[in-house]
Amino acid sequence: MDPLTLGALVAFATIIVLFSGVSVAIGLLIVSAGFLIVFDGMRSLELMPEIFFGKLDNFALLSIPMFIIMGASIASTRAGADLYEALERWLTRVPGGLVISNLGACALFAAMSGSSPATCAAIGKMGIPEMRKRGYPDGVAAGSIAAGGTLGILIPPSVTMIVYGIATETSIGRLFLAGVFPGLLLVGLFMAWSLYSTWKSGNTAVMSRTVYSWKEKLEILPRVLPFIGIIIGVLYAMYGGIATPSETAAVGALLCLLIAMIIYKLWAPSALWTVLRDSTKESVMILFIIAAAGVFSYMLSSLFITQAIAEWIGTLEVNRWVLMGAINVFLLVAGFFLPPVAVILMTAPVLLPIITTAGFDPIWFAVILTINMEIGLISPPVGLNLYVINGIAPDIKLKTILMGSLPFVACMVIAILILCIFPGIATWLPDAVMGPSF
């Protein structure tokens, strides 16, 4: 069978197997084993455990559990509430300050915790009731938190970016930097929409503000600055060339755990175990998919599917932007059903040769891909963030949350378009800090 037809068959089989409800990693192993047995013989199965182990045998992977521990220890504390309060006190003079400070708190907390659902829960628990109390429309209150939560996978340090870096062998340091300005662009668009729709709802009373004294403004800082300091320190150590991402992440994990224990008095063994259990659970889940996706991409390339697809796309006489559009639609659909990490690991080996052949920058593409995944987080049927919001604000109808999130999806699509027109927003910072890549 020619590799292209085989590729279509693999894609079809993968969709069937994954939709059966089997776990993603095991599903990838099933598809890989099935095609290897049929087209390469039983003997190729012998290699599967070796490839599985080999995929995990990589120091860069250490950064995944480390950044997850960092995020989990921050998420286990009251840091989210403190951050929210601090921003509210400091941004109170800005018109519509509450929704602005909510989005700002989401962006900062998302960067620190790297987790979308954790951000929605931590900021939303305080922010949504407060915004509604002050008369913001329910849709804006819920939608801004749902959208703000998605920023965690774009703004560094981001586990999703690390996974992309590992899957495509691109520099994690560069990827982190590439996420900074697009992240800020998204925050800006989100804020603009929130203010506009609040103003349009005619409820100008919400623009009124409480006044905080300097004492109130200053007393909150000692509780939020340490975490922000660690994040900046970790990034500085990485870009100062002091240590690798894995090493700095390990120090960051240790420091965040210590701060959680000292400042937030997370002493009880049961509380510490919760942090460790959640981190282990998430890390093992991601690392299992990484290893299984490694076996999957071995199967794809040993049956010459990856090569054939890249070659085929090369011979297609389509405009590269049409191609990029098609890739975006494909990623968007995949993101509707699968978690970001799974989409990246499954598609990267096939997509990377295509996009580099078409002359796109893989670092820039990482940002586009990540924003696509962010859309998936707030769109049905998966839309993890929508359900988290539904859980913390049960009296807001899921439909209202969904409708409130849709404009933010539009903001993300606009951001993708802006990034296509001005790719420098993503690539300038990594080039400026680390030197041009090509």
Next chain:
Amino acid sequence: MAGQSSAAVARTGGNPFLKAVAALSTLAGWLSASMIVIAVGLTCQMIFIRFVLNGSTVWQTEAVIYLVVAATLIGLPYVQRLRGHVNVDLIPLMMGPRLRRNMAIFTLSMSILIIGIMLFYGFEYWHFAWDRGWRSDTVWGPKLWIPYLAIPLGFGLLMLQLIADLVAVIMRIDAPFGLEEKG
């Protein structure tokens, strides 16, 4: 929705086999978490030696890698027990109770089969390394059967937990895919 099932830990319903497997998987989870913590500590120690004492490190990087690999493999059964391995449960959610149960039995059986294959060849791979005394080609040069041991151990324990999950669904102790019936 996809993502981690909202349902909590797999239920054992007082069945001795299920309880024993659950205990084993939890123990594996503790082991896995400890290995990750040790990896954090070792990495920090390595950085301390290198940047503060200006010394050189020989074995730490490799040891940390093996610890994370082992933490992953040995953590598999525990995460399975917590239903932490993500799946797409959109179709099972749309199914009626009977069909959903049959589907769960089918997917669990397929999972057991593939993990069985990984266990079989993983054991062979480990046994090769043990039999021939393979060593890693680094300065430290540890015996490779030690890190490779995580392969049969992890997949073996995961298979056990999958069998327990299958038994729980067949005996109607646990809901298929951990999805509770509505109403």
